Amino acid sequence: MPSGKRGRFPLQTPVLTCARALGVDIDSVCGGRGICGRCQVIVGEGNFAKHAITSSTDSLSPKGDPENLYDTRKGLKPGRRLSCHALLRGDVVIDVPPDSQVHKQVVRKRAEARAIDVDPIIRLHYIVVDEPDMHDPIGDFERLGRALKEQWGIEQLDAIDTRALQLLQKALRDGDWKVTIAVNHGQQINMVWPGFRDRAFGIAFDIGSTTIAAHLCDLSTGDVLASSGIMNPQIRFGEDLMSRVSYVMMNPGGEAELTAGVRNGLNDIIATVSIEAGVEAEEILSLTFVGNPIMHHLLLGIDPRELGGAPFALATTSSITRCATELGLTGTNQDARAYVLPCIAGHVGADTAGVILSEGPHLSDEIMLIADVGTNAEIVIGNKDRLLAASSPTGPAFEGAQISCGQRAAPGAIERLRIDPDTLEPRFRVIGNELWSNEVGFAETIEGTGVTGICGSGIIEALAEMYLAGLLTHDGTIEGAMSAKTPRINADERTFTYMIYAGEPEIRITQNDVRAVQLAKGALYAGTRLLMDKLGIDAVDQITLAGAFGSHIDVKYAMILGLIPDCDLAKVSSAGNAAGTGARIALLNRSARDEIEAVVKTIEKVETAIEPNFQEHFVEAMAIPHNSAPYPNLAKVVDLPERKANANSNVGNVNRQRRRNRAS
């Protein structure tokens, strides 16, 4: 159990042997020597009518020395046996608990996300090696290879890494010819330790332009033992990607500084998570990386300038495997393998590959739209039959930049906002504070930080609520006429502003703020629409918003504002840091690497910059929620205002502006 497989075996056969003969994979690191405790099983007691079996602990041999020794040293829960040393004595029903199964699963927090099968590229094997024999003077490595073949059936061992070869002879002798080896991809000895050992770790990295995140995982359980995030040290060369590329353009050799910057950051974060998890450098054997194309290139020491302009040529779209030392990484085993996920196109990087691995659109029957929104939005649409990807230049408005009172998501920033449709009065919440601004005690709780600005999710809600309250027209004009109804609408030269917070600083929404968000959301929607056109569809079945922005916004407001097309709101979700999850999946499951490499090759890449329809979609998408696209699902849950354009239309302005640009 739970597989339900059954069979007949000679008396005195170890339960582990029976299980394997039945195709039930029970885990083992020590190879059936009663040391690792991974092969534990539970004996079912009672009459099992269905199986015509009366099962009891008497159906197995009593516990002998190895099991008792294991119990003394590490503890064996009542009812549990080591299947390698429990011998058949009669009919018995055996339960294999989840932690004894080879392919353990790591269940993810989100209910809809598929679990991760723990099957990492690095595996530990405990082996007993013959002592040297002058009559057969092969090397220690070759004798170890023979043992690995005999004891573990590993036939294709073809090499041993530098450090492992240097440690091998001492480990064999210190361990009295018993060692634990880490085998990479079933082919290469990556590390060796004397005696039995059950510790091997890996780190999954997500290198963002702003932050670098790392998760240190136990490669046998899949558990995350420590996580950390730091600012990307490259920030001193420029906040956004293009300013970093500009730095390289203006400073010959600047790419080396940027590469050193990110690698130093990685070394810092490796040190942090190692200490937190209590892990030694030599135990860290596997690393995986995701990042946008520019971060990808800088990590690998590749000059990113080609990515700074058309045709946005990547040095490589393939996955890359390097030794840790080749990436200048310290604090891991020197021969730890760093796997960098493949890139998809010049603007769609290994981070998007990670998002795909995490969200699995290539496995879905339903059409999924996945958008990872930052300064660029990476958009993936499709299902198991066909997948398209593009990047759309949303600009930094969604991150609070280019907004008059905008700021990054940090304590003091407005992140939630509601407007009373009758009084037109706003109420809001700031990051780091549970109270709404109209609740008792709010003033006191914000005394430390104050209200400092409005972040990306706040601006989305503010504009959507203004639209619902009639303060903002369909075409994105702040309605000056409403100044008759509320003193919060004020004239500002030829446009109007909406006052949110009259403190210090004053927080207002200006017409320029609206325009910045319109440009951003227009780009996002237009990229989405373009891919939908290519796919020949008018609606998607599911929408997933990935990334930090996606996990903070209320998806309903994103739809009201028209960032995303209409969809059943129950099927719109936030995936959080899906790119980082993808890196973690590639760390914990070797076949996930083959999977994403294969998927990336089949993805149809769309370059928005050269698509004639993009501009048209963009202009249409400037309106709120959209100039023409219907929102039937949204209309079911939100009372949308009538679509009515203001005479002095922003959309019209932008439209004219763009036509002028094209003509010139």
Add this chain to the structure above:
Amino acid sequence: MPSGKRGRFPLQTPVLTCARALGVDIDSVCGGRGICGRCQVIVGEGNFAKHAITSSTDSLSPKGDPENLYDTRKGLKPGRRLSCHALLRGDVVIDVPPDSQVHKQVVRKRAEARAIDVDPIIRLHYIVVDEPDMHDPIGDFERLGRALKEQWGIEQLDAIDTRALQLLQKALRDGDWKVTIAVNHGQQINMVWPGFRDRAFGIAFDIGSTTIAAHLCDLSTGDVLASSGIMNPQIRFGEDLMSRVSYVMMNPGGEAELTAGVRNGLNDIIATVSIEAGVEAEEILSLTFVGNPIMHHLLLGIDPRELGGAPFALATTSSITRCATELGLTGTNQDARAYVLPCIAGHVGADTAGVILSEGPHLSDEIMLIADVGTNAEIVIGNKDRLLAASSPTGPAFEGAQISCGQRAAPGAIERLRIDPDTLEPRFRVIGNELWSNEVGFAETIEGTGVTGICGSGIIEALAEMYLAGLLTHDGTIEGAMSAKTPRINADERTFTYMIYAGEPEIRITQNDVRAVQLAKGALYAGTRLLMDKLGIDAVDQITLAGAFGSHIDVKYAMILGLIPDCDLAKVSSAGNAAGTGARIALLNRSARDEIEAVVKTIEKVETAIEPNFQEHFVEAMAIPHNSAPYPNLAKVVDLPERKANANSNVGNVNRQRRRNRAS
């Protein structure tokens, strides 16, 4: 011609295309673009009755722009055409000169040595790569891979090295989408340069305990462009191998010092040969290494202590491939691949593997004995059916150590010696001087250096000549009775000495010197005999003496003294630095690597230390030339003295000594 292949092709077909269709491999780096000039052919003119062809230069299209441009830039000898641009216009006889054949051969100096097929693991390919296309945004590397498949049929390209990936984008653009790449093993891009390029180099290293030798080779022609030899910097940790192992035993971490020592030496020698050959670091893409097991381990950073005592376990007997940087090498391309030949057994290292590759006993019908004599003698015996190897502890006597007036082979050392059988007067030659000591002017020519001692080859000749002159008995006693005939025999306590040179210093042969050589040659012969026993043979067909010692001695004297068994003297030869030649073969020919790896696995390794017959053979072999083995071939050319033991026998002494040792 010269293959004699013939065929019919449509008019206007390039001659290169015809040749390939016929299976005649004509070289090309540029892929038929008229740039590299490797595909030159010569048009045969006249009536070829045998082929029923009238051939003339008119049978080909006249020279066009590419050929004229090549002629202007690099020169095209009269009568030569670039086969890629010469089109068929009629019947023609084409000669493919040796330098246009893909598998060029490097002919070795020794007539009996097989030529080296030039087919290195690194190959250059000139390719034209498509420019990036935003409609198909694959990376530059992937586009290059497509071109390599289309233009060169290389299908299995699976990765690109770190440095090449970093240089790729700039090289493609600087070269206007034409680049030359170095491909490692047909699978991995190792380096990239803009435009056409025809330079790739490699270095073959022989790491001896005393000296490190290096040959820098052109990977396309196989030519040695520069050679150098330096003292192994490890010498400051001990002259011989065991003293270096002792250093590690007594100084924890000492192996790191020894490793740094040899690597520093390698970096020095790389710099020397690169400058001499006018080669840039980034052009050096391939390295091969041979060395004895301890040098092998220290090169790889492996603690050599296990090799210092039984069971003499090697860390690995397999070949090893590492990046240059992993071996701490500078001055080559950072991703140059270093290939270390396999070891055979604890005392029989990668140097012996090199000797085998050079001398090819595994390809021979005749039974070959190959001995590489140094402090240990590595002995290989067998033929294509069966091959055995052993190491025998000869000690340093053959290198002039443990000899009262012994010294290394250096200017001033006696290297040749003859004794007049009538007068019993010696004459000799010293290294660095063409004159014999009895020739007019000898005294003047040695004024600078003097006569400083006697080296390994000198001591062999001295003892052999003493034996032939009756000054030395069959059992190795200096004949005191001969003092009646010559004043050069003098008493020294209970033994006698033979005076060679009464200068300053005096150079004499003492009884202890004779004993040291007897021990050395007894060990060499006993090891040989042991392998012959295992093989069930009484005589060998060929003898090859490898190494510096083997190349300096006169093989006849080696046989008179009984270092080697009897053999037709015409079939006894010196191979010089055969180990180094083996490294050069592995550098220039990729399949030689597979060959030696396969051969090493089939070799039967014999450990003399645990063979009960070894001692017996050793004692028997102490006599001159041997106590019982016949020397019929030697007797044909040398008038051997009757075998007569002295009453006060050395052999008897040694024998008794050994019995005492065993009993205690």
